[in-house]
Amino acid sequence: MRYAALVLVCLLGASAYAVDTPTVTPPTVSERMGTARQAIERGGWSRAQYDLQSVVRDVPDNADAHNLLAYTYRKQEKPDLAKAFEHYKVALKLDPQHKGAHEYIGEAYLMAKQPAQAEKHLQDLARICGNTHCEEYVDLAKALAAYKKANP
Incomplete structure (x- = not known):
């Protein structure tokens, strides 16, 4: 009987925890592009690159993402022109x-x-x-x- 009560308490506790656990949904491509554009407006090149790299990884045929990613490489404090050219060329190949x-x-x-x-x-x-x-x-x-x- 004690064992059954213990099992019941554990099950109820586990289900209560599961109900309280928030569901995290990853941001959409559109949301990541928006966040990247906001970061670009502030000169937040690293943040923009993070978001744009994830977009390019998930949607490699997104010319806008490649264009903006190239822009961030070009505009950062120490420009990485090789990476900028790489992504500009992909953007132009796509569009x-x-x-x-x-x-x-x-x-x-x-x-x-x-x-x-x-x-x-x-x-x-x-x-x-x-x-x-x-x-x-x-x-x-x-x-x-x-x-x-x-x-x-």
Whole structure:
């Protein structure tokens, strides 16, 4: 009888614990992208990289995630241009029309002192945008002009 009571107490205790145990659901890709964008706005490159690496691992064909991950490698205190180029190229392979990736890889080429490569992406943006007025074209054109002024 005592054994049955002990078993009953253990079972009731275990079920009470199970009810109180919170269920943790991992963040969605959309939530991780949102968190990464917020971190980027604050200059939180490590946090953004953590979230974006998990998105890229879970959804390797996400061009936006590769583009933003490359951006974080380029913008951190000590830029990792090799990693930036790697992810920009993946983004452009996944989406050859990705305006943000063309702008940002062009800026990375300027950091690498390769203005001719940046110029190619500026031409791609003119073609993709259908004009020279889209934001990505304007931003890369300004960066290229500043580079040429500083490096005659």
